Amino acid sequence: MKIKKSISLFLVLAVGTVYAYAITPGQKNKGKEAQIIENASVQIKKMADEIEKTGKILSPRTTDKNDKTVYVVLEEWTSGFFPGSLWYLYELTGDDNWKKLGIKYTEGMERIKKFTGNHDIGFMIYCSFGNGYRLTKNPAYKEVIIEAANSLSTRFRPGAGIIQSWNANKTKDWICPVIIDNMMNLELLFEASKLSGNNKFREIAISHANQTLKNHYRDDNSSFHVVDYNPKTGETRHKQTAQGFADSSAWARGQAWGLYGYTMCFRYTKDSKYLNQAEKIAQFIFNNPNLPKDLIPYWDYNAGKIPNEPRDVSAATITASALYELFTYTQNKKYKKYADTILKNLASDSYTAAPGTNGNFILMHSVGSIPHGAEVDRPLVYADYYFLEALKRKSDIESGKGLKLTDF
Ligand code: GLY
Secondary structure, three states: OHHHHHHHHHHHHHHHHHHHHHHOOOOOOOHHHHHHHHHHHHHHHHHHHHHHHHOOOOEEEEEOOOOOEEEEOOOOOOOOHHHHHHHHHHHHHOOHHHHHHHHHHHHOOHHHHHOOOOOOHHHHHHHHHHHHHHHHOOHHHHHHHHHHHHHHHOOEEOOOOEEOOOOOEOOOOEOOEEEHHHHHHHHHHHHHHHHHOOHHHHHHHHHHHHHHHHHHEOOOOOEOOEEEEOOOOOOEEEEEOOOOOOOOOOEHHHHHHHHHHHHHHHHHHOOHHHHHHHHHHHHHHHOOOOOOOOOOOEOEOOOOOOOOOOEOHHHHHHHHHHHHHHHHHHOOHHHHHHHHHHHHHHOOOOOEOOOOOHHHOOEOOEEEEOOOOEEEEEOOHHHHHHHHHHHHHHHHHHOOOOOOOOOO
8 A cells, every 4th residue: 555655656746747847948938828838738748648558649639428538530620630739839848748749640640641531631731740840841741731732622623713621412402512611721722832832722722712702701791601602603502501500690610710711811922802801800700799708709609599608719719829910910909919818718717627637638618510419518629729829829929039830
C-alpha cells in the first residue's frame, strides 16, 4: 500500500513537472493568457497521451454521452484540426514536444491529399500540412499542399464557377450543392497557387468567392447554408439549410465561416469587395438582437426557443480568430475588442473544461448539427483549434509582431 502511494506521488510529481516544463520555454505570454495556454496544454497533452498509448494515428472529434472521446476516420472533414492544434501549441509554447507530435499526426494523414469525396480537403490538409509547412518549410509538405489543391480542383464546375461541396442528393433534389463552409477551403487553393506558381488554383478560388457572394448572401448580410446549382449554367435551383434551424435562418457557424472566408480572401487578393463583405457579416453578427451579452452565439441566430437553445462555442472561436485578422486590415478596434471579449468569456468556467474532463477537449458547449441530432452541446475539435489559433493571433498582435499568417 505504502509503495503504491509512493509510486502514485512520484507519478503526480513527474507528470506535473512534465506539464510545467511543457509550458515554460518560449512562453512569452504572462498572466491570464499564460494560464489559458497552460490549461490548454495540459488538456491536449492528456488527449495526445491517450492517443499515443494506442500506437495509432487517431483523429479526435467530440465526446459521447459518457464524456468519452469519440475518434473518427481520417476521411472525415475534421481530421486536420488535431494536428493543427498541435502546431498552434508549438507556436504558443515554443516546446519542441508539440512540434514532434505535430509532425507525427500531420504526416500520418498524408493519404488525404488524394481525397475527392467532397470539398473538405481544404480544412483537412491546410490545418495540418499548411500549418506544418508554415512552421517547418519541409518541402515534402509543400508537395502535399499542391497535390491536395489539385484534388480539390477536380470538384470545380466551370459552368457555374463554383467548387461542388457535396455530391448530388436525389432525396433532397440537389444536383450540385455548395455550402457556405466551402469558403474555408479557398485558403488551400490560394496558398497552393503561390507555392506552385499555378494561377489556376487562385482563379478557381476567386470565382468561387464571387459566386458565393452573389448567391449565398441575403439583403441583411446573413448567409444561406446550402445553394444548389445547375453546374452547366450556374442557375441556382434551391437555397436551403442542412444544419441550420430553417432554410431562411442564419446558422451561426455558417456566418462564422463566411466572416473568416471573406477576410482570408482579402488577405490574398486585396480586393476591397471581400473586406466589405467581411465587415457586413461582422455587422450582422454583432448587431443581432439574439446574440447573447457574452458574445457566444446560440447555434442559429433564428433558433425557435432562444434563450433556451444551445450555444455554439465553435462559431464563437471561428469568429474570434477571423476578427483578429479583420482588425489588422481595418485597424477598427471594435473588432479586436469583440474577439478579446469572446476569448475572455470562453476562458471562464462556463465554457472551459476542468483538466481531465470533457474527453480532454479544451472547450465545452458546441453544436455539430441539431437537425441530425449529432454533437449537441458537446466539445468539438474545431472549436479548440480556432480557439488556439485566435490565442496565437491575439498574442502576435499584442506583441507588436503583427499577424504573420503566411510567409511562404
Ligand atoms: N463544415 C461542416 C460544419 O461546419 O459543420
